Structure formats: structure tokens, C-alpha cells
Amino acid sequence: MQKNPTFTSLVAVGDSFTEGMSDLLPDGTYRGWADLLAGRMAGRAPGFRYANLAVRGKLIRQIVDEQVDVAAAMEADVITLVGGLNDTLRPKCDMGQVRGLLTEAVERLAPACKQLVLMRSPGRQGPVLERFRPRMEELFLCVDDLAARHGAVVVDLYGAPSLSDPRLWDVDRLHLTADGHRRVAEAVWQALGYEPEDSEWRTPPPATAPPGWATRRVADARFARQHLLPWIGRRLTGRSSGDGMPPKRPELLPYEGPGTSA
Template sequence: MHTPHPTFTNFVAVGDSFTEGMSDLAPDGTYRGWADLLADRLALDTPTLRHANLAVRGKLIRQIADEQVDAAVALGGDLITLAGGLNDVLRPRCDVGAVCAVFEQAAAKLAAGGAHLVLFRSTDPTRRLRSSARLMPRIEQLVAFVDTVAARHDATVVDLFTARVFDDPRMWADDRLHLSTEGHRRVAEATAQAMGLPAGFDWRAPLPAAAPQAWTDRRRADMRWARTHLGPWLARRVTGRSSGDGRPPKRADLTLWR
């Protein structure tokens, strides 16, 4: 896959909660996330770097395309990251072909503006969430399509799908859906390396062995997760609501980073 020289001045991030930064809390209580960490890294070489993050949690690929893509083009980013579609395929009913078609349209519009695109082969949720194993054909179809789109637009692909380190529960927040602080740190490093920046560390390396957890503690944790996270998530699905409804992007304008 093409690896560009990593010199960019305007970095725009587009997507859902993955790119917004849930659940990597900054000291001020806001979400940070891999995109902000990548901006930190790029700013080391380009102190004049400007960064915008248009991502909003809970968004489906059609919403990303309708609400963020034109805005990203208008901002004139020379580096744009696009991640989306996984929220769609995790839902009970999903036309994966339609999801891929919208993803392709979004990528084509972003690339047409002259930006270099960075796309993501998403992590594999089926290895850590057993109930999602039935969704594997959809997930594999989406992951393969990302490669196809990248080839069409000479985009960089960040391959998280084959990285077994993301099977570790410590890479995920308590809700088991969003990356932990360490998870975001690994994605930021994976993206930097895919773009051709010097390696800071081995982002695929396993975490140190964790202390064994008693069966009763695991069951209590499962029940707490179901009550605190699964229940509200299901309620939103039934009522057609999203965690991102009415929420603006956290960084809607290209402004000087740091």
C-alpha cells in the first residue's frame, strides 16, 4: 500500500465514536482519542499543523456521509481520516452492500478534494464479544471493501483487524465497545506507522500478563456491564435513538493544534 511522506498541514478526522475518542478521558474530562494523539505526533514535525475532528459518536455511515464529508471537503484538509460502517454492521438488520456503496461515495468525495486518505480495517469484535460471531460475514465484507476503496484512491490503510492485541479486554473501556486509553494509544501508533512515521513502539505487542480473575468476579462484571451499558444500548436501538443525537463535533473548525 502507498506510504506518503508524512508532511501535512491540515488534518481532518471524520467518523463515529472511534474517531471522536470515546472513552479516552483527558484531564479536563473531555475525550481525547487516537486522532488527537496522531495530531500531537504530526505537530512535532509541523508546528503549524491545524486539526479538526468532525466525528460524532453513534453515527451510521450515511450520517457520516451526509453530515461530515462535505464539511471536511470545505475545510480543505490535506490529510483526512475516514472510519465508519461498523455501527451499521453491528445492527440486527444491515444491507452491507448499501453500507459499502455509501462508504465508497464518501471516500471518493474526500479524495477528489486532493486530500490523502487514511482508512481503517476495523478491529475484530467477534474474538472478544462472542455474541457478535454471527456478524463475521458482514464484518469481513466491510473490511475487504476498505482495501478495495483504498486501492482506488491510493489511500493508506491501517490494519487493526489482524492485530490480536485488541482481543485483550484491557484495550477496551468498561462498556466493551469503545477503546480504552491504551487502545487509543495503540491505534494512534498504528496509524502513524502506516503513514510512514518512525516507529515509537511495537503497537501489536501483547500487554503484560494480567492477574487471573475469579469466575464469580467475572460474572459480577458481566452483570454490571449488562445493567450499565447493554441495557441502555438496547433501549436506544428499540426507540431509534443514538448517543450522538444533537451532539456537535468536538472540533468543527481547522485550528492551530496546541
């Protein structure tokens, strides 16, 4: 990988992880690692352009059908693709189909950019994740194989101790906090060949006293009421949190900061 490259454009493809949940800004919009990365890259390249096609809740089939051809047509210098994890968290998941669709996406995107970026997504510790971990690791083996065959960069977030720390995850236990997104932006930044700004992004925050039993039970009850039960309800009815939502940055335009489109 070239050191300190000059990339002039970035397109981000994916689901809620790339949309930026739960890195909430004061105006109620989400920022996230892709916006942070675009801001850094824009500081190195005047006129830098950025699009973010990601929409929360999207499955890999939807990403392929709705985002991949749009991203490829933009012919950006860098395209990031993170998808398939929502599929692995469904009660019924055809991993053969997921691998096939991810392969299709990579085969379309790799020739359309100077550098394709794939990821081994981060995984929070906990019993829910343990149930789906074999599927996740099967997905990541596919990511590694596709990267080797198509010259993509793989950012290993799954193997980073910091991103398995519960303190870097929001109360919904599915999305990273602002600090988590900052660390992901740093990881991708370094993977693209830029000089590190935080060489310790893999290191967890300093140890703190764990919450007491009563505090944990209150948090568990709040999580179940506000996040787990609605998530189960959407799965049972075939709905998604992103139904009807447009991408937050659907066009490849100059980047001026969070919440801007031109």
C-alpha cells in the first residue's frame, strides 16, 4: 500500500454500521466512521468528493440491488463495502447465498475504483453474539478470500480488543458509540496507507469499575424494552428499520462536513 496516498473521492456502501448509527450529532443526524474518514481525506485533497449510500437495516441482497451499481458508476478512488452482517443475525440465514451476493458485489466494485476496502466487522462481547459467531466468522473468511483475489484491503475490526469492549457500544448493543466510530475511521485511515493519528486505536479505554448487579439489571431491562423486543418484532414481520429511508449522501459531491451535501 502506498504511504500517504492522495485519494480524491470516497463512496461508502453498506448498512447502519456505515450510515453511522449511533454517532448522533446535535441536529439529530448520524455522523459515523465514514464521515470522519471523509473529513480526514478531504483535508489532504482539495475538492475531495464523498457519497454515503448506506442505509440502516439493509441485507446483502438489498445492498447489491440498491447500492452496488450506483457506487460503481461513480468511479470513486476508494469504495468501502461492509455488508452481510445483518443477514447473519437473522434466525434463518442462507450463508451460501450471502457469500454469493458478497462475491457479486466485490466483482462489480473492485474494477470500478482504485482501492476497494472490505472489513471484518467488530463484534461486541455477550451471549447474543456467541449464538451467531460461527456465521460471522464464515462471512469473514469469505471477505479475506475475496480481498486476496481482487486486491482489496481488509480492515480487521473483529480482531481489535478495543472494539469488543462493551463501553464502545451504544445502549442498543448493536451500534458503536462516537469513540467506537472514531477508532474505525482511524483503522481505515491507516489501512489506506495514511500516517497514524492514533496508533493505539486497538487498545481498550482504561479500566473502570464494573457496574453493580442492580445497575446491570436495569440496563438489561431497558435494552430489552427499547431495543431487543422492537428488533424481534421487525424480524417476525419482515420489516426493517431502514424501510423507506434514502441514503444520507446519495451523490458524489464535495465534502464540507457532517450534514452537508455540497
